[in-house]
Amino acid sequence: MTDIHRSVSSxxxxxxxxxxxxxxxxxxxxxxxxxxxxxxxxxxxxxDATLAVLGSDRSRLLEVLVFLADRxxxxxxxxxxxxxxxxxxxxxxxxxxxxxxxxxxxxxVVTAAAGD
Amino acid sequence: MTDIHRSVSSxxxxxxxxxxxxxxxxxxxxxxxxxxxxxxxxxxxxxDATLAVLGSDRSRLLEVLVFLADRxxxxxxxxxxxxxxxxxxxxxxxxxxxxxxxxxxxxxVVTAAAGD
Amino acid sequence: MTDIHRSVSSxxxxxxxxxxxxxxxxxxxxxxxxxxxxxxxxxxxxxDATLAVLGSDRSRLLEVLVFLADRxxxxxxxxxxxxxxxxxxxxxxxxxxxxxxxxxxxxxVVTAAAGD
Numbered sequence: 001m002t003d004i005h006r007s008v009s010s011x012x013x014x015x016x017x018x019x020x021x022x023x024x025x026x027x028x029x030x031x032x033x034x035x036x037x038x039x040x041x042x043x044x045x046x047x048d049a050t051l052a053v054l055g056s057d058r059s060r061l062l063e064v065l066v067f068l069a070d071r072x073x074x075x076x077x078x079x080x081x082x083x084x085x086x087x088x089x090x091x092x093x094x095x096x097x098x099x100x101x102x103x104x105x106x107x108x109v110v111t112a113a114a115g116d
Numbered sequence: 117m118t119d120i121h122r123s124v125s126s127x128x129x130x131x132x133x134x135x136x137x138x139x140x141x142x143x144x145x146x147x148x149x150x151x152x153x154x155x156x157x158x159x160x161x162x163x164d165a166t167l168a169v170l171g172s173d174r175s176r177l178l179e180v181l182v183f184l185a186d187r188x189x190x191x192x193x194x195x196x197x198x199x200x201x202x203x204x205x206x207x208x209x210x211x212x213x214x215x216x217x218x219x220x221x222x223x224x225v226v227t228a229a230a231g232d
Numbered sequence: 233m234t235d236i237h238r239s240v241s242s243x244x245x246x247x248x249x250x251x252x253x254x255x256x257x258x259x260x261x262x263x264x265x266x267x268x269x270x271x272x273x274x275x276x277x278x279x280d281a282t283l284a285v286l287g288s289d290r291s292r293l294l295e296v297l298v299f300l301a302d303r304x305x306x307x308x309x310x311x312x313x314x315x316x317x318x319x320x321x322x323x324x325x326x327x328x329x330x331x332x333x334x335x336x337x338x339x340x341v342v343t344a345a346a347g348d
Contacts, residue, residue: 003137004176004229006205006240013209016177019229020137021235021252024179026210043212044342050258057131062249063256065341067212084243089238093245095301097331099213109181109210113236113251115243119253120345122290122321125239128314129325133294136253140295142326215329220307225297225326232325 016050022062023054023114032051036073039105040080047110055115058084061091065109071097074104099105123169132166137177139170139230148219152189155221156196163226171231174200177207181225187213189221239285248282255286255346264335268305271337272312278344287347291318293323297341303329305310305337 007015016025019021025055029039043109051057068077091112100107123131132141142164145155167173184193190211201207207228216223239247240244248257259278261271282288300309306327317323332339 003176008204008206008208011203012194012201012206014206017207019178024208024227026208062236062251065339066332067210069200074333076117078244085244087243088240090240090243090245092247092249092256092258094339095298095333096339097217099184101211107212109179111256120294124320124322127319127322128310131324133324135294136285140324140343142324155293183326187281214301217327223326225295226281 006030016054017106018114021114023056023110023112025050026103027108027110028030029106032101032105036068036070036076037080043106043108043113044080044084047108048109052113053071054112056112059086060113060115061071061089061110062090062113063109063111064094066095066101067098067100067107067109068095069100069105071095075107118125121142122204134170134230136231138219139166139172139228140231141166141226142225143226144217144220145222148217148221152184152186152221153192156193159217159222160196160200166226167228170228172228175205176200176229176231177205177226178229179227182192182209182214183209183214183223184211185213185216185221193222234347244320246284250256250346251304253346255282255288255342255344257282257342259340260333260336260341261338264333264337268300268302268308268337269312272309275338275340276316277313280341282342283344286344291321292320292341292345292347293321295341295343298325298327299332299339299341300327301328302327302338309338342348
């Protein structure tokens with residue numbers, strides 16, 4: 001009876017929120033022990049998993065804000081990203097350096113069209 | 117006769133913009149003389165006030181991007197946030213360190229479902 | 233037959249994505265040889281050009297996240313911005329310092345109502 005659907009497993013934040021056909025979420029690697037390449041592979045796999053739960057897929061991403069702890073990681077991030085992003089259907093993307101949580105090398109703020 | 121509703125008190129930016137049921141706004145503490153704890157309490161109270169004007173409330177927040185001037189303020193921010201965020205209805209949240217305006221310790225980019 | 237419209241000229245990202253009447257895109261100056269003032273003028277002209285393609289205009293901007301490489305550029309940015317932003321119809325705006333690409337002094341994450 002609400003227009004907002006949340007997946008919640010933490011008191012602090014929602015895993016994903018869907019409103020009027022738009023899903024929003026934030027993704028960091030579940031395991032931050034790895035380097036940037038490992039974390040990027042992991043975080044993009046997590047995005048795939050979230051999209052699948054939403055009945056959506058990579059081709060329905062609208063916007064991805066990429067925050068890297070270290071700007072010099074950008075080339076490696078792009079390498080993994082380029083192999084992942086669907087040809088002809090990339091989202092809008094910004095890549096910025098910002099201060100992230102301890103151990104975290106990459107954080108994504110994702111907006112996607114929900115599946116419906 | 118427009119689909120966009122703005123609350124405007126400055127030439128430079130809108131206080132809040134509502135479009136198709138989604139409200140967007142940016143919040144910094146009205147008084148930046150206080151420390152991070154004071155500014156966080158203040159900025160969250162301001163979010164409540166904006167939500168009330170929108171006919172909305174905390175449980176209808178969709179996404180909050182938290183920018184802190186100092187990453188080491190995160191634990192204190194979380195303490196105040198955890199006491200404020202509605203149980204079972206938290207928004208998606210990213211917490212990032214970025215360069216803010218003079219004196220400003222915390223800045224929020226907020227997306228919420230409008231009340232309608 | 234899709235609800236998502238993309239303008240794509242790169243494998244890596246879309247130039248603009250429109251979904252349910254909302255356009256999202258990221259703008260950096262096409263020529264990053266200039267200083268902050270030059271890049272700001274350029275990037276705002278590019279926003280105008282994108283809006284025109286969308287059948288939209290400056291008065292239909294919803295949110296602009298401004299990322300500056302150097303926080304001390306804010307006053308100059310504001311000067312150019314103030315002359316550009318439509319009176320009475322400004323978007324929500326955050327201005328933050330973050331690490332940008334080589335040579336890039338300003339990057340905008342733009343959300344606007346599409347023209348329809």
